[in-house]
Amino acid sequence: MATEHFSTRYQDLDTWPSLDILSAFYEGQLSAVAAVRSSLPAIAAAAEEATLRLRRGGRLVYAGAGTSGRIGVQDGTELPPTFNWPDDKLVYLIAGGEGAIMKAVENAEDSVEEGIAGVRQHGIGPDDVVIGVAASGRTPFTIAALREAKARGAQTIGISNNPDAPILEACSHPILADTGEEVIAGSTRMKAGTAQKVILNLLSSLIMVRMGRVYRGLMVNMRATNAKLRRRSEVMVSQITGCDDAKAAEAIRQADGDLKSAVLIALGASPSQAQDALAKSGGNLREALADFMKTA
Known part of the structure; x- marks a missing residue:
């Protein structure tokens, strides 16, 4: 997997001056954002279908483990205050449960059974939109959740940072941001995580625009809570x-x-x-x- 590769360019990173290390990190962030560009048509197609299902009363469902799961939660929790998206129209399927949002739960991402159970527990169906996020594209929990949701008729969107990953085959709308190797090998909270956040920002914001929750570039559906x-x-x-x-x-x-x-x-x-x-x-x-x- 490209996201796990070790780069000889950074093998002495820990001996570099701090500014040089930061420059390498910064360049990685820029390349992560650039990697999203080619996925714009896929994001647009996913948003168009999602809008149709959500207008029928469906829910937005975020599925993931570890960093990817937390990024999904962040995206979803910003929708109610920004667009007044109903809280009861959001579901989070996080490997290891809610506690894993704040603290890592060992081996949770490997549980196929938990991924399937979460979909069944929430009664995911044809009007729902399930977004699975996995940097590796191979997380068993997330793939299982997507496959179960797809079998139940839901729209399934899979986001990966590695090409030819199983998650892209398990969903109806594959979205790839090929961010490649990390400056710190395997630390997908960096380039991969940034690309995931950008994709989710674009996807959910476009859905909200299509749902009529934006007018003339203004957040006309926001909750005025302060x-x-x-x-x-x-x-x-x-x-x-x-x-x-x-x-x-x-x-x-x-x-x-x-x-x-x-x-x-x-x-x-x-x-x-x-x-x-x-x-x-x-x-x-x-x-x-x-x-x-x-x-x-």
């Missing part, structure tokens, strides 16, 4: 509608904090009209605005 975000909500309503800050704040109050409804209210809709327009558009603000402006 003063900074409440102020950001007011700025966004003002920016979209052209109203002043006071009117934006009042619209948000009438909308009980829902930014999309507040936009429509600021443009003259009643709270019930705003809710009806958004319900009709499936929560898509652009479509709701177009329909409302036709009748306004």
Whole structure:
């Protein structure tokens, strides 16, 4: 596996000056990001299908072990505050259980049985989207989870940093970022991990855009859970509608904090009209605005 290879270029790394070591690490990070470029079409295809399933009420499921599993958890946990993605529409299948997120659990990644059991326990089905992440592409737990999910009709996305890896055969949407050998041999928390995070950022963000949770590049579905975000909500309503800050704040109050409804209210809709327009558009603000402006 390329991610496990030892590079003679770095065999005396520990004797180098600190700045030279950091330069090598930095170059590795840049090459990791560059490795994602060729996978953009695969990411786009995976996101398009995922959107169709999630619109039917499906869940996003992240499966992985060790570093890969933790990166998946990080991506998933950022979706509710950023896009107001429902917490009950997120599932984490982590080798070794929740405790493995904070502390390594020995041999957990080798358990095929645990991978299968997790999928069955959560009743993964045809509307669900399962994302398996494994730098080696050979992690038994993750591959087993993907195969079981695929057999149950779910969409399966496999992310690997090694070509010709089993995980790419076990899923319906293979995504490869061939990051090659690590500066510190086998330390896939570095180049491989960076590429995985980039892929997940791209994939989940595109899904959220396609789900109508972004409008004009703005996070119109975000949860305003503190003063900074409440102020950001007011700025966004003002920016979209052209109203002043006071009117934006009042619209948000009438909308009980829902930014999309507040936009429509600021443009003259009643709270019930705003809710009806958004319900009709499936929560898509652009479509709701177009329909409302036709009748306004």
